Each structure stands twice: as structure tokens, then as C-alpha cells.
Amino acid sequence: MTISHGAQHEDADPFRERSGPVSSVRRQILGGDFRFDSASAALLGVVETAYAGLPSHRLPAAAPTFRIELRLLPRRAPSPGDEPPPVRMQSGAGLLCGVMDTSNYVVLAPAQRQALVVASEDMLDRPYHLRYELVEFAVFTLATRGLGLVxxxxxxxxxxxxxxxxxxxxxxxxxxxxxxxxxxxxxxxxxxxxxxxxxxxxxxxxxxxxxxxxxxxxxxxxxxxxxxxxxxxxxxxxxxxxxxxxxxxxxxxxxxxxxxxxxxxxxxxxxxxxxxxxxxxxxxxxxxxxxxxxxxxxxxxxxxxxxxxxxxxxxxxxxxxxxxxxxxxxxxxxxxxxxxx
Structure with missing residues (x-):
């Protein structure tokens, strides 16, 4: 049986814990210090498009640090319709989830002030949904829970x-x-x-x-x-x-x-x-x-x-x-x- 190098890599890292060199962007948002980490320059570009050039709002209490990891998956086969499926919410074991489909979702750990945002390459062609329903969903939810905001x-x-x-x-x-x-x-x-x-x-x-x-x-x-x-x-x-x-x-x-x-x-x-x-x-x-x-x-x-x-x-x-x-x-x-x- 012949095993390709790609298959060997997937067997060795099934959870994709080794995603390659990572860059970071930091922004002061909603009174919190947010750090966005990603191996994808395109996803960090979405963050910059959303938050660069905004006033850095600070609340009276010290600003906690929130960490959001963004991961880009390969482009999916074309899906019918002009927009992706709506986000469905779920929770359990201290985690909050927002799921569009198997390639586009958010997992949040509010107690740890962390989140994982996963998006497929084709979502880059839908910047409004990517930003509003995945990235901003993670930012807003972490800030609400971590800063006690209404x-x-x-x-x-x-x-x-x-x-x-x-x-x-x-x-x-x-x-x-x-x-x-x-x-x-x-x-x-x-x-x-x-x-x-x-x-x-x-x-x-x-x-x-x-x-x-x-x-x-x-x-x-x-x-x-x-x-x-x-x-x-x-x-x-x-x-x-x-x-x-x-x-x-x-x-x-x-x-x-x-x-x-x-x-x-x-x-x-x-x-x-x-x-x-x-x-x-x-x-x-x-x-x-x-x-x-x-x-x-x-x-x-x-x-x-x-x-x-x-x-x-x-x-x-x-x-x-x-x-x-x-x-x-x-x-x-x-x-x-x-x-x-």
C-alpha cells in the first residue's frame, strides 16, 4: 500500500496543531486587549479591515487580554445559493460554538478568554459574512463575557x-x-x-x-x-x-x-x-x-x-x-x- 506524504502528515497531526509560522495582530476593542494569531495573512487582513483605524476605547478597569486564533481551510466545492448557511449556536463543557458548516465555525472558551475561528478559503469571497458572523461574533462574545458588558x-x-x-x-x-x-x-x-x-x-x-x-x-x-x-x-x-x-x-x-x-x-x-x-x-x-x-x-x-x-x-x-x-x-x-x- 502506498501512503502519500499528505496522508502521513494528516496521520501525524490529525488535529492540525502544527499550522506553520504564525503572525499576530493586536487591537484595543470594546475595552479589551485582543490578540489575533494566524498563519493566514488573508485572515489577518480581515481583522485589519475590521478594526484598523478605530479609536482605542478603554474602560475604568484594567484591560484583560483576549486571544483569538484564526485558521484557514482549503476552498470547498461551490455551494448553492448566494450566501453561506446561517450560524447555529451550541454550548457545553464551558465552550460556546457558532457553526455555519464543517469548514466554517467558531469555538469559544470564555473562562480562558480564548476563541478559535475556522474559515474556508471561499469565505474570503464573502467578506461581510466572514467578518460579521465569525470574527465579530468571537470578539463580541468574548468581550461581553470577559468584561461583564450588556x-x-x-x-x-x-x-x-x-x-x-x-x-x-x-x-x-x-x-x-x-x-x-x-x-x-x-x-x-x-x-x-x-x-x-x-x-x-x-x-x-x-x-x-x-x-x-x-x-x-x-x-x-x-x-x-x-x-x-x-x-x-x-x-x-x-x-x-x-x-x-x-x-x-x-x-x-x-x-x-x-x-x-x-x-x-x-x-x-x-x-x-x-x-x-x-x-x-x-x-x-x-x-x-x-x-x-x-x-x-x-x-x-x-x-x-x-x-x-x-x-x-x-x-x-x-x-x-x-x-x-x-x-x-x-x-x-x-x-x-x-x-x-
């Missing part, structure tokens, strides 16, 4: 160290409001995922990309900003909705240089305000907790949720209805941050 589906903008949390159902206009807040002088913290330290309501995020639908272009008056959005690549969400993926590091406005202390939260509504001069209205005390928890099922299961919820309610929660132009809503946010309401 992970929220929402956006956040602010100024002078204070921020306002933008919440609301999909399609309510959070991303569009975040975009116009950026264009009208507010600091941009995050558009899709916000991570809050419950003790001091310090919010952090990853301000790398903004996702808006094409109809948002018609409401952007600045020609340079429209050009920035229009030349951005388009991605397709799992829901089927197409959006521009605009790199915030290449666009106008300011990214929040430090975590923002939340001054309160706003539920963004798609409904028009009855009074164009009164877009903001306080949410009734008896409704606040239920509305905060709606759409935040994962966040409310985290250990810091109760402290976060109590403190945010004390700071103030409002509903923001639409005015004649989105800049009217931005002016209302300025008012909240100024403490005038």
Missing part, C-alpha cells in the same frame, strides 16, 4: 463624553438617525451593537461600518456624504434587505474617541409626531422596563441587566417620533445631551 441591539451617538442610546424595532430608522447625527456634529459610537458597562453606564462599540438602505441617500443634503455612501459596497442581510456598507473611517464626521456615559435612551418611532416642535415624549414609568426588554432577549439574560435597567430608567427614557426632516430628530437628541429635557 450587549444591546441598538445605536449610540453623543458628544463631550455623553451619549444617548437609540433603540427601536427594525425599520424604525435607527441607522438613518445615527447617520444624520454623524453628519450634524454628534460623535458616532455604534450603529448596530452597543456594549454597556452596567456600573457606570459607559457605552462602547465598534464604529467600523454603517448600514443604511438606498433610500437614505435622498435625505442626505451634503454632496460629499452622498458620494461616500453611494460608492460604498452593498451587502445583503439575512433578512434579504440590501444595504450600503459604508466605512465610517473613510467618511465625514467624528467617531467617539472614548466610551460615552449614557445620558438616557430613546425609542425611535416610525410614526410622525402630532406636534412638529415636540418630537420627544417621556415613556411612562410603568412601560419603560417592558419596552427596554422588547427585542433584547439575549441582553436581559446577562448578569448585569438588572443594574443596567435600573440606572438607565433613572437617567430617562423617551420616545422620538418623526418630524418634517431627520435633522429635526437630531436637534432633539442635541437637546437631550444638553440636559434641556
Amino acid at each position: 450587549p444591546l441591539h441598538g445605536a449610540c451617538v453623543g458628544r463631550q463624553g455623553r451619549g444617548v442610546l437609540l433603540l427601536g424595532a427594525s425599520g424604525s430608522g435607527k441607522s438613518t438617525l445615527a447617520l444624520h447625527s454623524l453628519l450634524h456634529g454628534l460623535d458616532f459610537l455604534a450603529e448596530d451593537a452597543v456594549f454597556v458597562q452596567p456600573e457606570g453606564l459607559l457605552a462602547t462599540g465598534v464604529a467600523n461600518y454603517l448600514h443604511v438602505q438606498a433610500d437614505a441617500l435622498g435625505r442626505v443634503d451634503d454632496r460629499a456624504a452622498r458620494h461616500w455612501l453611494d460608492r460604498s459596497p452593498r451587502i445583503r442581510r439575512r433578512s434579504g434587505v440590501e444595504k450600503f456598507e459604508a466605512d465610517l473611517r473613510l467618511g465625514p464626521g467624528r467617531l467617539a474617541a472614548t466610551p460615552l456615559e449614557l445620558a438616557g435612551a430613546v425609542f425611535v418611532s416610525a410614526e410622525a409626531a402630532a406636534d412638529a416642535d415636540a418630537l420627544l415624549s417621556p415613556v411612562r414609568a410603568g412601560e419603560v422596563a417592558a419596552r427596554l426588554r422588547a427585542g433584547q432577549s439575549y441582553a436581559m439574560a446577562q448578569p448585569g441587566w438588572d443594574r443596567f435597567e435600573r440606572q438607565l430608567i433613572r437617567r430617562g427614557v423617551h420616545e422620538l417620533r418623526r418630524g418634517g426632516h431627520v435633522r429635526d430628530a437630531v436637534a432633539a437628541l442635541h437637546g437631550l445631551l444638553d440636559g434641556s429635557r
